[in-house]
Amino acid sequence: MPLDGLFVHALAHEFNQKLAGGRITKVHQPYPNEIILVVRNNSQNYPVLLSAHPAYARAQVTKIPYQNPKTPTNFAMFLRRNLEGARLNQVEQVSNDRILHFAVNTHDELGDEQTLLLTLEMMGRHSNLFLVREKDQRILELIKHVPADQNRVRSLMPGATYTLPPAQNKENPFTSDLGSLAKILLDEDKANWAQAIQQHFEGFSTQSAKQLAQTLSQAADALKTTSEWLANFDMPAPTLYRFAQNKLSYSAFDWGQNADQKEQFASLGDLLDAYFAGQAEADRVNQQAASLVRLVKNELKKNTTKQKKLEQTLSDSENAESFKIKGDLLITYPHLVHKGMTSVDIENYYDDNKLLKIELDPRFDGLKNANRYFHKYRKLRLAKDYVLEQLEETKKEIDYFASIQTQLAVASPKDVEDIKIELIEQGYLREKVKVKTKGKQTRKPKHVMGQPDRFVATDGTMIEVGKNNLQNDRLSLKKQNRHKIWLHVQNLPGSHVLIDSDAPSEKTLEEAAQLAAYFSKARDSANVPVDYLPAGRLRKPNGAKPGYVIFEGQQTTYVTPDQNLISTLKKDAH
Template sequence: MALDGTVISCMAWELNHALAGGKINKIAQPEKDELMLTIKNNRKQYRLLVSASASLPLVYLTDQNKTGPMTAPNFCMLLRKHIGSGRILRIWQPGMERILNMEIEHLNELGDICRKLLIIELMGKHSNIIFCQEDGMILDSIKHVSAQVSSVREVLPGRMYFIPETQHKYDPQTITEEEFFSSVCQKPMPLSKAIYTTLTGISPLIAEELCHRSNLESDQSANSFQEIEQIHLFHTLKRMMEDLETHAFTPNIVYDGKVPLEYAAFLLTQYKDMHTETYDTMSEVLERYYAEKNTITRIRQKSSDLRRIVQTALDRSRKKYDLQKKQLKDTEKRDKFRIYGELLNTYGYEAVPGSRELSAVNYYTGETVKIPLDPTLTAQENAKKYFDRYGKLKRTYEALEHLIKETKEEIQHLESISTALDIALNEEDLVQVKEELTQYGYIRRKYTGKRVKITSKPFHYLSSDGYDIYVGKNNYQNEELTFKFATGNDWWFHAKGAPGSHVIVKAGQGLPPDRTFEEAARLAAWYSSHRGADKVEVDYVEKKQVKKVNGGKPGFVIYHTNYSMVIDSDISGIRQVKEK
């Protein structure tokens, strides 16, 4: 994911097509590094969001409005004064830089026509929004950059604006074949890195795409390729630049399951095995991509405390489990002590007083064994000592068997809660997870007099054959789906030997077709700890064969005579029914 020169080129063409000739109707500054411009053009109203955030610089058209503070910041006031009713003449990208220039025509105090430049730099931590005179003199900027901050370029009122050439890169639109061979192809570094460190506006993602389209290994040294391969790579680059110049864009988002992975202005052939959604505009792509990413990021932040509680408990339980297994191994010698005691009772009369061992035939195996003796004790006293040690280890063994089973179940329970946290998409999904942690003592309950309100519902999908498929988001929902919602002839799916969701296919009166079974299995694979794996074994059985474990944790079941299938965890083609 990168707001690189190719994406900016697509945005420049898109914004120029929509906004050129439009009148700026409103200017707001919702955040200290963000502008919202409302523009009327061709009897339509557009909202342009421009963010110079160091962590997430963005520019796109949106339907969502963002209001500014009651008292507008100085930069916003300056823009309102000069271009508050200005007309946008054109929007363009200089070269392949991550910059958008907006030329605006307006009337000054004397009624004369003037022009200004609003320059949007989308360069990571160096992002800025700069307001200039037509000749390039800076009037103001949303971020001031002094000589103490940057020795390369000052961004202050009264200074002349210029694009700093700090990396001396080539423009991929104008680079010649000779320049390409002598720069990119001679570098002793991975080919993809050689491309994006040499060419302006080319991100690592697009560099990988160029390598993939050229059938060249991106991690192979750039100076190791033959001339014919270098020529092929150059022509691949030029074809991409031709698509850029003719505006042959295909804005798209690549999904890994339901999670947005990458976006680009061109189709990414390197992700041909993943689901790709195309859009009419790059604005739609950016708004959708970052909204979905922000949702995932926000829920991870919201669930961080719960994750820490679960992880701490898991670490403690795993250490306890390892210690118990080690102690159990130490009890394996208990039968040896019992046999020593029995043999001493049988052959003890042969023991010489004061001797340190006794040789006797083990009548269980027929082998001769040497039994260590305490010379200060009689044979019967040594036998009693061995029986006492046997009894102690036997009691330890029996207690440890029970404790190990409990600890293993606790680990499985915590792992299932951890998977539920990975599945959660909003705060409502976390309520039940938190309630479960509270019920089992991992979180201290705070009495407020109010009952916990549960609004989260299972995922609902519709198979290609029209069958309803339901997926539990956590252990409580798994329990509810399997034992209260599903009927006997419905089909139940679960990733084999892994924490994850219960998946229910509502079968109705007939047997669902194979395609529905496969889609349900993919859902069970995706909503498990094996999410993203190419091959996941999934068990499935009629719901009436699934039984609840007596006294077991919620969502834990037993079943017999089940079927299994091995399948991938790609659910991108399965239609989800949105919750109401």
């Protein structure tokens, strides 16, 4: 189901159970449209993600660690001044809409108690997050400022009076006596029930309305069945549905949707982490790494074109001997050629005197045409060695950027900066230099490289996965790691994987191979070959690019990447 009013009802119920009465201890803004509140309640910290993202707007308790920017945004600083240390009284849903009020008890500048509402509107591209003073509904700040010429319905700027989005004038199914539902079932054909439910009741998405209509079509007592169906949103059993080609769907409880696999979670937050992890992370990476993606794409295109030209030149050079033969024949039989001729047939004494047709430049006689062929022959012979050298370098460039492209495809936001630093160090990207302020000496902070991702095998063995070339080098070439087992997908770009053991079990070896295959260009393939050997056998040639190693004496295993297994291994690592 999409995140509709029914699901938001379940979220509000979960928030009040976990967060009501807790204190806000920290506020972070890891991404432009998203805020993390850390709420401490009952001796436990709950990171709460409030997202006004146009495609992934949601509210949830999350277990995904987010990397915060070095410099907090103005909005984050404003929330810190007003919310840190305040008590979260309750979370209230507006009617049955996709709007949540987080009511916070705090003090104003004079020390008087006041209630602030942190209001999240989850409305697709119109999503927004407001901090509103409850007593006069004044907007103190909001995450997206919207000028009046872009929204004539209501003012979305600091200082304006907060008003709710236009009402839909529908019944709230959780507070209604459902009398209109009985009328719908009597007056409408079964085929129209879903549409009628959606038109009469607030908070129903198309999918939710269809599921209720399908349930009612098989029920003896429609009103009782509806009440029981709605009660599930107060006692959720969060369910994730998996379909072919890694497509996902979710619901607050298992309402019988046909799927290839079903997985239940302990909380709605865990469910949303699992559902949005791939999509939202990929979107964040795309936002952060848009310039890197363009650079890599352009470099691959440029080097692929260069490779084709070099291969054509090499193919021509392989025919260099034919130019020498033609020159020899023209030198031997110059009297057969006269100016104005475009071709001549000469017996080829190199090939049993068979007639060989030789193209001519009509401006020249036989000797000058012969010299032209000798010149081509010498040029191609000299070019061959250079072309072979250039071709090898070009193939290395293609392999390198193919590996960067794969790393960007599987990167999390924390990995993007490492990839950017690597491209700057390799000379492919210019570093932005800040203009020095007069009289002040600014020192650029040293980049702290991200840590490899950690996973835990079924038997408890740690497995590390490098997500970029800098991490790969550090992981694979450390002296203390030389006895540990190293893995890499065979002959394709991918992550370096290291098992924290010199004698892992067969099960652990298979799980590590799954990780190597998943974090590679072969992640959607079956029966993927993965090489493995002790890390001490790896060698890095002089002058090789980051992430490049050579080895011999490896063994090979074959696996098919399983996303469910990867999620389980990662979950166990937290």
